[in-house]
Amino acid sequence: MLTSLLPGFRHLRTPFALGVLCAFQLWILIGGYVPSRSEAQGFIERIYTLGDVAGRAAVMAAISFLLYLVGDIVRLSSNQMTNILTRLRLPRIAPHRFSTLSAQSRYGLNDFASKAFMKRSDSPSDDDVSTLAQKMVMEFTEIRMRLIANHLDVYLEHDRYDAEADFRTNVGFYSVPLWPIIAWYWTPWMLLGVLASTVLFLNGLRARRDANEILVQAIVSGIVESRFYNEEADRDFAPSAGNVTIRRRTGTR
Incomplete structure (x- = not known):
């Protein structure tokens, strides 16, 4: 029962922590006006x-729900986080x-x-291989669903790392404004906390x-199949207009 509850607690943790973080920053800024x-x-x-x-008790429950709701609204997904990093051109720096x-x-x-092309006796270019690999990366969401259905133990290990990444990157990102706010009202030394937020964010990445390493190994080792890989490997066997290729299979009796 505990194993089945843990994934739910992991996904509740990040929105609640973000809600508390945002509420604390607002309290510092406008708490004196309440x-x-x-x-x-x-x-x-x-x-x-x-x-x-x-x-x-009812007030605490209502406040906790509101904090969770705010945190779930501002939470950034992995794709949104990647887009932000790309726009800031940080991947080019490091x-x-x-x-x-x-x-x-x-x-x-x-x-x-590259093995998908070799099955067809092709010599693929680096661009072709990179394109197919990128398509498989875009397929990670489907890979997760297949792991849930057929290999729950592998999925739970992936989910543990993924939840840790979600928590650290979001808390690290949203805690950056906290330190200048505290520094403004207290001491400039609190600006050093930006370094702590940066380290937490990098640990999340x-x-x-x-987490993605587990998905890659699941594909490479054959635990789950990639739809894009199979389509590329079987391209020469796909039927086309005016030229139908029949793949003969050995029957069993």
């Missing part, structure tokens, strides 16, 4: 009254740090992609590469 209970009037006074009626695939994974995927 009236106290004795000074509250109108709508703010009604909120205080509602808290007295509902009880502390490709090995900001890439979602390690050099070993990329080499293994390209080597596996490393976890993302580890």
Whole structure:
């Protein structure tokens, strides 16, 4: 039962942490403008009254839900994070740090992609191999679904790294504005916290590469099949207009 609950807790953790982080930053900026209970009037006074009626437990549950909702709205997916990094041109500065695939994974995927052309006795160009490998990377979402259906243990290991990557990259990204805000109200030394956020973000990218390494190995080792790879390998056997090729299979009785 604990194994089945863990993936759910992992995916709840990131939105809730982001909601708390955003709320804390807003509290530092505008917390002084929120009236106290004795000074509250109108709508703010009604909120205080509602808290007295509902009880502390209900108020905490409502606040937790709102924090989770805010965090889920601002959370960035891996594709959105990759697009941001590409627009900032960070992968060009340090490709090995900001890439979602390690050099070993990329080499293994390209080597596996080249075998699709060799099955047809073709000598593929580097561009053809890279294009097919990139298509397989775009297929990672489908690969995850196939692992859930047929190899749940492999998927759970991938999901652990993926959840860690999601948590670290998002918290690292959204915590960057926190340090200048605290530095403005307290001490400039807090700007050093930007380094901590950067390290956390880079650790998240490393976890993302580890998660994708599992998907690459699942494809290369044959645990799951790539649709794009099979289409490329069987291209010469596909029927075309005016020229139908029949692949004869050995029957069993």
